[in-house]
Structure formats: structure tokens, C-alpha cells
Amino acid sequence: MRADAQENHDRVLRVAxxxxERDGTGxxxxxxxxxxxxxxxxxxRRFPTREALxxxxxxxxxxxxxxxxxxGTLRAWMERFVDFMATKRGLGETLRAALTSPEEKQQTRDQLRSAIASLLASDPSVRPGIDPNDLLMSLGGITLIAAEERQRELASRLLDLLTEGLQE
Structure with a gap:
């Protein structure tokens, strides 16, 4: 892709x-x-359908x-994860339609587990043997609570408890 085309592509993604997030996928x-x-x-040309975008x-x-x-730290990344999941909810049905294959969903889970494994390995205060999948599932539960804006503070407190539970 030419430099100007790549710049346009990136700008469209950023604006979208x-x-x-602001107005929904409609x-x-x-x-x-x-x-x-x-x-x-x-x-x-770049995104032939709304679902592709x-x-x-x-x-x-x-x-x-x-x-x-x-x-950054594991704790800071977990906050970003909660915020990311709240934003993802705004993509709703359109995202569910776009990510139809089990392979696509598995790819995302694998990518997230790999990031978590990296964070766990780089934090000497974390007790050994933490399964990245267990942490991902725990974070998923917390994000359900954070789905409501009024509950974001509670989600942060739960992240504090989770972080303490990970310590050696």
C-alpha cells in the first residue's frame, strides 16, 4: 500500500x-x-461492508x-482490558455478525492469552503457575460488571482484589 493510502486507511479506522464508540455502529x-x-x-474500497469496517x-x-x-504493568493492562471490553460492547450485533467463524474468535482469545502470559512472566511479584486463560476468564467476568458506567469504579476495586490474589 502506498504511504498516502496507508495513511488514509489508518485515519478511516481511527475515525470509525x-x-x-460515540454513536454506535449505525x-x-x-x-x-x-x-x-x-x-x-x-x-x-478498503471496507466493502459495514461489517468489514x-x-x-x-x-x-x-x-x-x-x-x-x-x-506497562499487569494491573495497568487489566484496566485497559476492561475499558477495551466496554468499548467492544458498543460494536454489538454488527461485531457478532462480522466475527462469525470459530477460528476468528479463537485467534482473538489466543492473542489475548499470549499478551497475558507475557505480562505474567515479566512480573516477578506474581506467583508462579497462574494460567493465562484463568486470568482472561476472570477479567471477562469483571468486564460484565463494568458494562454499566456506574459500575466502573466497582470493576477497578475488583481488579485490585484480583491483583492481590495473583501476588506471591
Whole structure:
């Protein structure tokens, strides 16, 4: 991809992510194109359907979340995970339609487990033998609580308890 095309692609994804979080996935693709400073044809060339754009936004956000595991603490990453999951809920039915194959879902879980394994291995205060999948499932439960904005503070307190339980 040419540099300018890559820049447009990245800008469309960034704007779409913000629009989906703010207004839901029903946001007009024309509005996304306009805000990104590209024509609607550019959006459709890269993302032929709304579902393709939603999936691309989701994949980019998962990649970012997992990449952030290499810089920072386990506790900070868990906060980012909770926030990510709250944002993902805004993608709702459109995301469920886009991620139809079990392989796609498994790929995401594997990516998250790998990030968690890396964080666990790099934190000397964590007791040995923590299964990354167990931690992922625990975080999933906490994100259900954080789904309601009024419960975000409770989710942070639960992350504190989880973090203490991980300590040696």
C-alpha cells in the first residue's frame, strides 16, 4: 500500500473507532468518510461492508491492546482490558455478525492469552503457575460488571482484589 493510502486507511479506522464508540455502529459511513477527510469510495474500497469496517476496527483495537502488554504493568493492562471490553460492547450485533467463524474468535482469545502470559512472566511479584486463560476468564467476568458506567469504579476495586490474589 502506498504511504498516502496507508495513511488514509489508518485515519478511516481511527475515525470509525471513535464514531462507533460515540454513536454506535449505525453511524453513517459517509459521515466517517467526511470526518476522515476521504471520499466514500475510499471507505468502500478498503471496507466493502459495514461489517468489514467494524471487524477491522475491532482487530486494530485488539492488536493495540495486546501490543500494550509489552509496556506497562499487569494491573495497568487489566484496566485497559476492561475499558477495551466496554468499548467492544458498543460494536454489538454488527461485531457478532462480522466475527462469525470459530477460528476468528479463537485467534482473538489466543492473542489475548499470549499478551497475558507475557505480562505474567515479566512480573516477578506474581506467583508462579497462574494460567493465562484463568486470568482472561476472570477479567471477562469483571468486564460484565463494568458494562454499566456506574459500575466502573466497582470493576477497578475488583481488579485490585484480583491483583492481590495473583501476588506471591
Amino acid at each position: 473507532a471513535q464514531a462507533f 453511524t453513517s459511513l459517509k459521515a466517517i468518510a467526511r470526518e476522515a477527510g476521504v471520499g466514500i469510495g475510499t471507505v468502500y 467494524v471487524e477491522a476496527v475491532y482487530r486494530q483495537e485488539v492488536d493495540r491492546l495486546c501490543a500494550s502488554a509489552s509496556s
